[in-house]
Amino acid sequence: MTDRDLIFDVKNVTLRFGGVTSLDDVSIQQERGEILSVIGPNGAGKTSLFNCLTGVYQPQEGSITFRPTSTQSISIVGRQPHRVSRAGVARTFQTSRMFNALTTFENVKIGVEARQKTGPIGAMLKLPRTRHEEKHSDERSHELLEFVKLTHRTNTLADSLPYGDRRRLEIARALGTNPKVLLLDEPAAGTNPSEKLELASLISRINAELGISILLIEHDMKLVMSLAQRLVVLNFGGVIAEGSPQEIQENPRVIEAYLGASEEVEQ
Ligand SMILES: Nc1ncnc2c1ncn2[C@@H]1O[C@H](COP(=O)(O)OP(=O)(O)OP(=O)(O)O)[C@@H](O)[C@H]1O
Numbered sequence: 683m684t685d686r687d688l689i690f691d692v693k694n695v696t697l698r699f700g701g702v703t704s705l706d707d708v709s710i711q712q713e714r715g716e717i718l719s720v721i722g723p724n725g726a727g728k729t730s731l732f733n734c735l736t737g738v739y740q741p742q743e744g745s746i747t748f749r750p751t752s753t754q755s756i757s758i759v760g761r762q763p764h765r766v767s768r769a770g771v772a773r774t775f776q777t778s779r780m781f782n783a784l785t786t787f788e789n790v791k792i793g794v795e796a797r798q799k800t801g802p803i804g805a806m807l808k809l810p811r812t813r814h815e816e817k818h819s820d821e822r823s824h825e826l827l828e829f830v831k832l833t834h835r836t837n838t839l840a841d842s843l844p845y846g847d848r849r850r851l852e853i854a855r856a857l858g859t860n861p862k863v864l865l866l867d868e869p870a871a872g873t874n875p876s877e878k879l880e881l882a883s884l885i886s887r888i889n890a891e892l893g894i895s896i897l898l899i900e901h902d903m904k905l906v907m908s909l910a911q912r913l914v915v916l917n918f919g920g921v922i923a924e925g926s927p928q929e930i931q932e933n934p935r936v937i938e939a940y941l942g943a944s945e946e947v948e949q
């Protein structure tokens with residue numbers, strides 16, 4: 683066994699949909715506090731991996747242990763997504779899932795209240811615990827908006843936010859659940875160069891200042907190479923390489939996987 687302090691231990695995970703094998707005997711370990719990036723061509727299995735780590739998909743084979751080296755170690759496979767979230771695993775989605783008709787503040791508050799005992803239903807029914815929780819969740823939501831630098835957008839409808847702000851709002855909402863690890867699925871997709879820089883700085887602050895481990899799926903190689911301490915490369919559902927940014931950039935199997943993918947696109 684390892685004596686490293688891990689946040690995730692993924693062992694021999696295989697996930698199939700009918701004849702399609704989305705993940706093929708995948709083993710990945712992430713250290714606590716690490717920024718680990720998962721890269722790979724389209725369809726490689728990156729989002730499927732996130733769905734397994736958050737309890738959305740149930741792999742047919744293998745195990746996923748969250749905080750395996752702590753006393754609060756739990757097995758993810760077979761656990762409902764809301765329970766996985768409560769245990770400390772938060773995520774953002776490849777395509778935005780905001781409540782467009784709600785304000786920035788209200789969207790973050792939903793994230794914060796997902797964590798509370800009374801929950802959104804209790805809040806609606808004004809159950810006794812709610813007044814105290816309400817005050818707490820308002821304060822926490824304002825704090826999070828400040829952290830992601832969206833205070834000036836507090837009352838803006840999510841629908842009318844510029845793209846970069848929207849991406850940061852999704853992150854704020856995920857942080858509302860007080861996670862130990864944050865899974866980001868292509869957070870920079872669709873953003874412009876200056877928004878990318880802001881995102882990169884936000885992701886490293888989440889890691890350094892809040893002590894949250896980061897698992898990052900991203901196609902923008904410049905961003906990935908500047909942020910990740912280590913990378914895992916998936917291709918056709920399997921891990922084809924792992925290592926430091928430099929090792930990955932020089933790895934012939936990785937170069938081949940990406941060249942192959944770009945040739946397919948050109949055809
Ligand atoms: N719910 C599902 N039902 C059937 N097939 C699925 C399902 N989810 C994923 N797959 C398949 O699994 C494979 C991997 O998809 P996945 O979305 O994980 O790739 P990805 O690496 O995230 O790609 P991208 O970079 O395009 O987001 C694809 O062949 C996809 O069609």
Ligand SMILES: [Mg+2]
Pocket residue numbers: 728729730776
């Ligand atoms: Mg994906």
